[in-house]
Amino acid sequence: MIFAKKDHLIGLDIGSRTIKLGEVLEKGGRRTLDKFGMANLPQATIVEGRIKEPQVVADTIRGLVKDLKVKSHNVATSISGYSVIIKKIVVGRMSDEELHDSIQYEAEQYIPFDVADVNIDFHILGDHEANPNQMNVMLVAAKKEVVDEYVDFLEMADLNPCVIDVDVFALEKVFEESYLLEENSVALVDVGANKLNVNIIKNNISAFTRDVAIGGEEITREIAAHLDCSFEEAEEVKLGSAADKMPQEDLQEIVLSFVSNWCSEIRRVVDFFYSTHANENIQQILLSGGASQTPGFLEHLATETSIDVETFDPFRGLDIDENDHDTNYLKRIAPQAAICMGLASRRVDDK
Numbered sequence: 001m002i003f004a005k006k007d008h009l010i011g012l013d014i015g016s017r018t019i020k021l022g023e024v025l026e027k028g029g030r031r032t033l034d035k036f037g038m039a040n041l042p043q044a045t046i047v048e049g050r051i052k053e054p055q056v057v058a059d060t061i062r063g064l065v066k067d068l069k070v071k072s073h074n075v076a077t078s079i080s081g082y083s084v085i086i087k088k089i090v091v092g093r094m095s096d097e098e099l100h101d102s103i104q105y106e107a108e109q110y111i112p113f114d115v116a117d118v119n120i121d122f123h124i125l126g127d128h129e130a131n132p133n134q135m136n137v138m139l140v141a142a143k144k145e146v147v148d149e150y151v152d153f154l155e156m157a158d159l160n161p162c163v164i165d166v167d168v169f170a171l172e173k174v175f176e177e178s179y180l181l182e183e184n185s186v187a188l189v190d191v192g193a194n195k196l197n198v199n200i201i202k203n204n205i206s207a208f209t210r211d212v213a214i215g216g217e218e219i220t221r222e223i224a225a226h227l228d229c230s231f232e233e234a235e236e237v238k239l240g241s242a243a244d245k246m247p248q249e250d251l252q253e254i255v256l257s258f259v260s261n262w263c264s265e266i267r268r269v270v271d272f273f274y275s276t277h278a279n280e281n282i283q284q285i286l287l288s289g290g291a292s293q294t295p296g297f298l299e300h301l302a303t304e305t306s307i308d309v310e311t312f313d314p315f316r317g318l319d320i321d322e323n324d325h326d327t328n329y330l331k332r333i334a335p336q337a338a339i340c341m342g343l344a345s346r347r348v349d350d351k
């Protein structure tokens with residue numbers, strides 16, 4: 001196993017509430033979970049995807065690296081939200097190399113920033129449905145300022161950033177690794193503390209993505225306002241460890257109002273997808289992210305969208321040694337680990 005670590009990366013999901021770190025190794029030809037851990041950040045250390053308190057976040061990451069006895073420093077992490085633009089574009093048929101040379105020019109027409117200010121990446125999806133002389137391409141443009149900020153930050157945290165991914169694609173990656181690929185469309189929905197990511201996969205390719213700035217922290221903030229207490233106390237009330245501080249009916253009312261709003265947002269995204277992809281049928285919604293475990297959310301979403309909704313398990317298909325890991329804990333937090341496990345599946349030479 002000496003060379004097994006050669007090209008693998010540590011997955012590091014820098015969430016605005018919870019940092020997750022995961023590592024997957026090939027052992028005897030099988031993908032095996034080697035490390036997984038999470039640590040919470042104080043509120044407002046990361047706001048709208050920008051790291052406001054680099055020292056606090058770096059210390060939290062160093063703590064995780066130490067606790068989990070992580071040896072490698074090569075990491076894959078991801079960004080999302082306002083700093084990333086993902087667009088499906090149509091260009092004349094050409095090779096990957098040719099597109100590489102002309103992508104700056106092609107991208108100029110589609111992105112609202114100066115191309116000099118963004119890092120551009122692309123993925124050829126296949127021939128255009130109506131015109132064989134053209135092809136569909138997924139264009140990804142990330143603000144250089146933000147990418148550079150993450151790279152500098154990770155170096156400061158004594159890590160070596162090898163891949164800077166995008167949340168929705170990390171989600172797609174873990175789906176590919178852990179679920180049987182089918183022709184049917186599946187919507188991957190991750191609800192974190194401050195953002196909701198959607199990636200609709202059709203014929204095993206991402207057909208549509210959307211980020212919305214909503215999430216679990218909305219509920220916590222509302223509880224804090226209602227009880228006039230600190231954010232951390234409100235988080236405890238929300239997660240049930242200080243249930244006596246608030247009547248259950250009041251808590252349920254707050255939870256329901258936000259859950260209804262999340263469901264309406266997801267419904268809007270699904271409706272938009274249907275309006276642009278006639279005859280498509282989303283077979284299933286797979287829910288991930290910590291806030292996806294909010295009581296009643298899954299059932300509410302199934303009713304709102306009339307689609308089968310299931311909880312995403314990113315550990316599916318991995319060998320997990322019960323002597324090394326608390327499998328009950330992993331089962332409980334599985335959906336929260338999704339993006340991290342997608343990142344942990346990246347390789348150094350991945351795009």
Ligand SMILES: Nc1ncnc2c1ncn2[C@@H]1O[C@H](COP(=O)(O)OP(=O)(O)OP(=O)(O)O)[C@@H](O)[C@H]1O
Nearest residue numbers: 015016017018192193194195216217289290291294
């Ligand atoms: N069992 C649970 N029930 C309800 N909410 C939960 C539960 N577990 C975690 N959460 C909530 O999920 C959120 C954290 O989830 P997650 O780790 O996916 O977010 P994040 O990645 O830190 O945030 P983001 O991706 O939005 O920046 C918090 O708001 C937390 O209160």
Ligand SMILES: [Mg+2]
Nearest residue numbers: 015016192193
């Ligand atoms: Mg997250």
